[in-house]
Structure formats: C-alpha cells, structure tokens
Amino acid sequence: MADVLSWIGGGFVVAGVLLSVLGAVGVLRFPDVYTRIHAASITDTGGTSLVVLGLCLISGLSLVTLKLVFVWVFIMLTTPVAANALANAAFSSGHKPRVGTFQIMRTDERRKTPRGTDES
Amino acid sequence: MIALPPSFDANLAIDIGLLLMLLAIAGAIVRTRSLLAAIILFSIYSLVSAVWLVVMDAADVAFTEAVVGAGVSTIVLLGAILLTRGEAEKPDWRRLIAPALVCMLVGGLLVYAAMGLPALGDAASPANAYVGRAYLQQTPNDIGIPNVVTAVLSSYRGFDTLGETTVIFAAGVGVALMLGFGPRASLAPPPASVGDQHVVLRVAAKLLIPLIALYALYVQFHGDLGAGGGFQAGVIMAAAIILHALVFGLRETMAAVPPKVARSVAALGVLLFAGVGVVCLMNGGGFLDYDYLFAPSVEKQIPGWLLGDPDHAHHWGQHFGILTIEFGVLLTVSAVMVTIFYGFAGRTVDVARDEARR
Numbered sequence: 001m002a003d004v005l006s007w008i009g010g011g012f013v014v015a016g017v018l019l020s021v022l023g024a025v026g027v028l029r030f031p032d033v034y035t036r037i038h039a040a041s042i043t044d045t046g047g048t049s050l051v052v053l054g055l056c057l058i059s060g061l062s063l064v065t066l067k068l069v070f071v072w073v074f075i076m077l078t079t080p081v082a083a084n085a086l087a088n089a090a091f092s093s094g095h096k097p098r099v100g101t102f103q104i105m106r107t108d109e110r111r112k113t114p115r116g117t118d119e120s
Numbered sequence: 121m122i123a124l125p126p127s128f129d130a131n132l133a134i135d136i137g138l139l140l141m142l143l144a145i146a147g148a149i150v151r152t153r154s155l156l157a158a159i160i161l162f163s164i165y166s167l168v169s170a171v172w173l174v175v176m177d178a179a180d181v182a183f184t185e186a187v188v189g190a191g192v193s194t195i196v197l198l199g200a201i202l203l204t205r206g207e208a209e210k211p212d213w214r215r216l217i218a219p220a221l222v223c224m225l226v227g228g229l230l231v232y233a234a235m236g237l238p239a240l241g242d243a244a245s246p247a248n249a250y251v252g253r254a255y256l257q258q259t260p261n262d263i264g265i266p267n268v269v270t271a272v273l274s275s276y277r278g279f280d281t282l283g284e285t286t287v288i289f290a291a292g293v294g295v296a297l298m299l300g301f302g303p304r305a306s307l308a309p310p311p312a313s314v315g316d317q318h319v320v321l322r323v324a325a326k327l328l329i330p331l332i333a334l335y336a337l338y339v340q341f342h343g344d345l346g347a348g349g350g351f352q353a354g355v356i357m358a359a360a361i362i363l364h365a366l367v368f369g370l371r372e373t374m375a376a377v378p379p380k381v382a383r384s385v386a387a388l389g390v391l392l393f394a395g396v397g398v399v400c401l402m403n404g405g406g407f408l409d410y411d412y413l414f415a416p417s418v419e420k421q422i423p424g425w426l427l428g429d430p431d432h433a434h435h436w437g438q439h440f441g442i443l444t445i446e447f448g449v450l451l452t453v454s455a456v457m458v459t460i461f462y463g464f465a466g467r468t469v470d471v472a473r474d475e476a477r478r
Contacts, residue, residue: 007188063242077324078324078328085320085321088318111176
C-alpha cells in the first residue's frame with residue numbers, strides 16, 4: 001500500500017516538475033508581460049501544488065504532512081498575490097497587452113523586438 | 121521506495137545540479153547591465169545556495185542565508201537602487217584587466233586550497249575530531265539543549281556572539297549616520313486613489329504580517345531545539361515590518377514603529393545581551409557564564425523534580441541565559457534592519473521631492 005502511494009506521489013511530483021518546466025518555457029517564449037506572468041504563476045501555483053501533494057503521499061500521514069500543508073497554504077497566499085502585484089505594476093507603468101490575431105512571428109520580426117522589452 | 125540503480129548517486133547529482141545553477145546565475149549577474157535584474161539574481165543566488173546548504177545538512181546556515189541573503193539584503197539593495205540609476209555603464213575593457221587577473225588569482229588559490237580540504241563527513245578531519253567532537257559530547261551535560269549549534273553560538277562562544285551583535289549595532293549606527301534615521305521632511309499622506317489598485321496586496325499583507333511576526337517568535341524560541349535563533353528571527357521580524365512599509369507606505373509604518381523606537385530597541389538588545397553577562401559576573405561566575413545566571417538563593421527555589429534526571433540535570437541558568445541573549449539578538453537585529461531600511465526609504469522620499477522641485 002505504502003509502495004503504491006509513493007509511486008502515485010512520485011507521479012504527482014514528476015507532473016509538477018513538468019508543469020514548472022512548461023511555465024519556464026512559457027516565460028521565455030510568450031510575447032508580452034501579461035502572458036509571461038501567467039506562465040510564471042502556473043509554475044508557482046500549479047507546479048508547486050502538485051509537488052507538495054506528491055510529497056504528502058510519499059511521506060504518509062505524519063507531522064511532515066501537516067508542515068507540507070502549511071507550506072502549500074503559504075504559497076497559495078503569496079504567489080497569486082505576487083503575480084497580481086506584478087501585473088498591476090506592469091499595467092500602471094503603461095505596458096499594453098499585445099492584442100491581435102494569433103500568428104507565429106517570423107524570425108526577422110522577432111529580431112526587431114529584443115528580449116525583455118515590449119513594443120508598446 | 122523507488123529503486124534506483126546502485127551506481128546512481130542522487131546526492132551527487134543534486135549537488136552538481138545546484139552548483140551548475142549557481143555558476144549560471146553568477147554568470148548572469150556579471151553579464152547583466154540592469155542593476156534591478158542583478159539584485160533579483162543575487163536574491164536567487166542566495167536562495168539556491170540556501171537549498172544547497174540544506175542538502176549539505178547545514179540547516180542553521182541555510183536558514184540564515186535564506187532570510188538574510190535572499191530576504192532582507194535584497195530589500196535593502198532595492199532601497200539603495202531607488203537612490204541611483206537603474207543601469208550600470210559598460211566599462212572600458214582595459215579597466216577590467218586588473219580586476220579580472222585578481223579574480224582569477226584568488227579563484228585559483230581557492231581551488232588549490234579546496235584540494236587540501238578533508239572529504240565531506242571525514243571523521244578524522246579537524247572539524248569533526250577535536251573541538252567539534254568535544255562540543256557534541258559535552259553539550260548534553262554542560263548546556264542541556266538539543267541544538268548544538270545554538271549551544272556553541274550562544275553559550276560556549278557567547279562572547280563572540282556579543283561581538284557579532286555589537287558589529288550589527290555599529291553597522292546600523294554607521295548607515296544611520298550616513299543616510300539619516302528617516303525622512304527629514306514630513307511625509308505627505310498618500311493620494312486616496314492609489315490605495316484602490318492595491319486592494320489585493322493590502323488584504324494579503326494584512327493576513328500575512330501577523331503570521332510572519334508569529335513565525336519570527338517561533339524561530340526565536342525554537343532555537344534551542346532546532347534550526348533558528350535570534351539572528352534569523354530578528355531578520356524575519358524586520359521583514360514583517362518592512363513588508364508593512366512597502367504595502368501601506370512609510371508614513372503608516374513610522375506611526376506604528378517610530379524611528380526613535382527602532383534605534384532605542386537596537387541599543388536595548390545589545391544592553392540586554394551584555395547585561396546578562398554582567399549578572400553572571402555579579403553572581404560569582406565568568407562573563408556570560410549562564411550557570412551563575414541565578415543567584416544561589418534563587419536556584420534553591422527551583423523544585424527538585426524540575427531538574428529531572430540528576431545525571432542530565434536541567435540547566436535552568438543555561439536555558440534562560442540562552443533565551444535572554446537570543447532575545448537581545450532579536451531586538452538588535454530587527455531594529456537595526458528597520459533603521460537601515462528607514463534610512464534608505466527616507467532618502468528616497470528626499471530624492472523624489474528634489475526631482476519634483478526640479
């Protein structure tokens with residue numbers, strides 16, 4: 001039973017890590033500040049939640065589980081607020097979201113907008 | 121548990137991964153021209169090294185690295201960057217030759233010295249064999265607290281720790297002399313419309329600040345039993361106050377914790393620490409010898425059953441001595457951090473006012 005639980009927990013941890021990697025790729029690849037914040041907060045909330053859930057299953061019911069739950073609650077209280085504050089600051093400093101129909105940017109077009117700066 | 125091939129050393133893989141991350145972050149810090157990005161990268165560097173220290177089983181050091189390196193020094197640096205420009209100039213390459221040579225020399229010497237270090241966990245190494253082993257063996261009898269790190273820090277080497285606390289106090293006084301204790305002009309009330317945007321931030325901060333302060337007290341009073349102590353707790357307490365200032369504005373925080381109170385408390389902490397030492401002296405012991413913290417007449421009042429097993433008697437003097445001096449450390453560290461923050465933040469107000477006048 002414990003072995004099965006640790007396998008399921010391991011699966012959750014791996015899923016959480018994959019989600020975090022996806023979030024990191026999103027931060028690098030998404031076109032503007034807001035979509036990048038969205039990708040980063042997936043890492044913070046979704047990825048971490050899955051990892052913590054997996055660790056809960058691996059550790060079994062003990063004091064460690066309670067501590068993990070506290071960690072999870074703290075993360076859930078802070079990281080969405082951080083993402084909100086970041087988006088708020090970006091908006092009030094005048095960053096405009098990129099809107100328009102979806103198209104894959106050509107290489108020459110991508111070169112025009114250097115990484116880390118927005119055309120706005 | 122999940123079986124791995126025996127040749128696979130998970131610890132080694134994690135060590136190498138974390139060190140490579142540190143290397144990559146260090147490279148990024150050198151390359152970036154944006155000071156803001158450099159500060160954030162420094163914070164990440166501290167966080168990764170804290171994780172690495174946890175892997176190395178140095179929980180107390182990791183804790184300090186996380187709260188000081190990733191937490192409060194980032195905030196102080198962010199306060200400092202508001203007084204200067206956001207971009208570093210690209211220096212002339214000829215001016216980089218001498219520093220690069222010095223860096224390579226020192227780095228090479230460090231690598232050379234590292235080859236002479238004993239293997240990790242080597243029982244015969246000096247750190248584990250002589251004094252270290254003596255501390256581990258003597259602490260249950262001498263001090264009677266489980267966390268040997270705290271025992272060494274605050275009892276065996278209490279005098280060193282008093283020196284460290286005084287250094288922090290002196291640093292706070294130095295920064296305050298350069299930057300002032302706070303804004304010299306009276307702070308204008310914030311415009312009413314500003315608060316409306318940050319309602320999420322304010323609600324979350326209101327929820328978190330008491331929890332952070334409570335956690336600081338937990339770290340403080342748990343220092344005898346696990347990782348923690350006055351230094352970490354003080355920084356966490358200061359982080360709670362600085363978070364309040366960042367979210368609600370300097371004016372509100374200075375109403376709650378006036379600069380005068382902050383600098384008085386900083387002095388009070390050192391006074392408390394040294395005062396414990398003087399009390400020990402007056403009761404016939406050495407300076408900071410907590411076995412003499414209570415006068416013999418007081419010690420007789422402690423009922424015998426509280427002392428427990430006569431072989432490992434409960435050391436009330438040691439226990440209360442450590443708690444008191446750690447509390448002094450908490451007061452000094454948190455008040456100094458808040459004073460330094462007030463210094464930087466107060467200057468920011470001045471800079472903003474000067475620019476508005478211009």
